[in-house]
Amino acid sequence: MTELLWGKEPPRSRGPKPAITLTEIAEAAIAIADAEGLDAVSMQRVAGDLPVTKMALYRYVPGKTELVAVMSDLAMGAPPAAPDKPWREALHAWALDLYEGFTRHPWLLQSTIGRRLLGPNELAWMERGLGALTDTGLTGGEQLDSILVITSHVRNIAQQSTTFPGHTQGLTEQDMQQSLAEIMTTEAARFPHLVAAMSTSAGSENQGLEFGLQRILDGLELLVKSRIAVPDRIETLSVERRR
Structure with a gap:
């Protein structure tokens, strides 16, 4: 193999x-x-x-x-070349490229799970993602876990929004919107919270990809800032002791 x-x-x-x-x-x-x-x-x-x-x-x-x-x-395939960007922007671009790859070949969501040997292209994708986190102060394990969490989110949204060839064809986004509109009209009393949320929502069915990705990156940013703050605090204490 x-x-x-x-x-x-x-x-x-x-x-x-x-x-x-x-x-x-x-x-x-x-x-x-x-x-x-x-x-x-x-x-x-x-x-x-x-x-x-x-x-x-x-x-x-x-x-x-x-x-x-x-x-x-x-x-x-090999991951697209990525211009030099701050870690958050670089990781965001990496995640969107990964999503595009999964939606271009939906069956990859089935074939790339479980314990298996990894090929050079798949490892190159991991390399690019980890490269964005190199200078963040995160440990190697934290960098790998960050990639795992982001990949899991991307895979989950791709799984929900993709119709798989060879399987029962799913509804279009228009079909879904029409169905929900009917529910909001006829079942408002039964599902008041759903109706209230839907009445103020806007965007495509894939808006969850961006929302979840930004929340994950928000959490990572807090962790990265805490790591950067530790050396700064140590340097400040060292300077104060020399005075």
């Missing part, structure tokens, strides 16, 4: 030139998952879209588990 994810396949024995590459296999699998969902991906189905038989495909990748790992890392 590690060799496949990191492009360190053992050299092939002498013989005919391979008909396809691992990248081409993963790209074919990604196309299927994008169109029909992750459950539609199988060795048989992928082989049907390529100039190889199912049995020949096993010479390139041992099975679906390994195929999903390779296609997931390829679909994640």
Whole structure:
């Protein structure tokens, strides 16, 4: 698995030139998952879209588990280049880029959970996020936990706002708004708090992404400021003692 994810396949024995590459296999699998969902991906189905038989495909990748790992890392892609920004702005931009990646390939929300080996692209995303926190005074564990909390929030909003190919199609935002408008009209007495909240709310269904992200960043900012304040306090005490 590690060799496949990191492009360190053992050299092939002498013989005919391979008909396809691992990248081409993963790209074919990604196309299927994008169109029909992750459950539609199988060795048989992928082989049907390529100039190889199912049995020949096993010479390139041992099975679906390994195929999903390779296609997931390829679909994640390398994170976009990030200009130098203060840590909060940098982390905010990182989170929005991550959300865009999940909504571009919704099946990644299924394939990138649980204990598994990580590929170079996924680790590059973590590297970029951690890079924003390098000079904040947070410990390594706190930096990793910060990335985990933000990623969890992004994943949760993407999960709720995305319709997965291959599954029952969800309602559009317009459908949801119409349904809620009917409730506000006919069921106001039964749900007074909901009606009151809805009557003063505005924005898209994804406004929770930004709201939650800003609250997480607010909390991190308080923690970062407390770490920065400690050295300043120590320096002040040292100066006062020398007087």
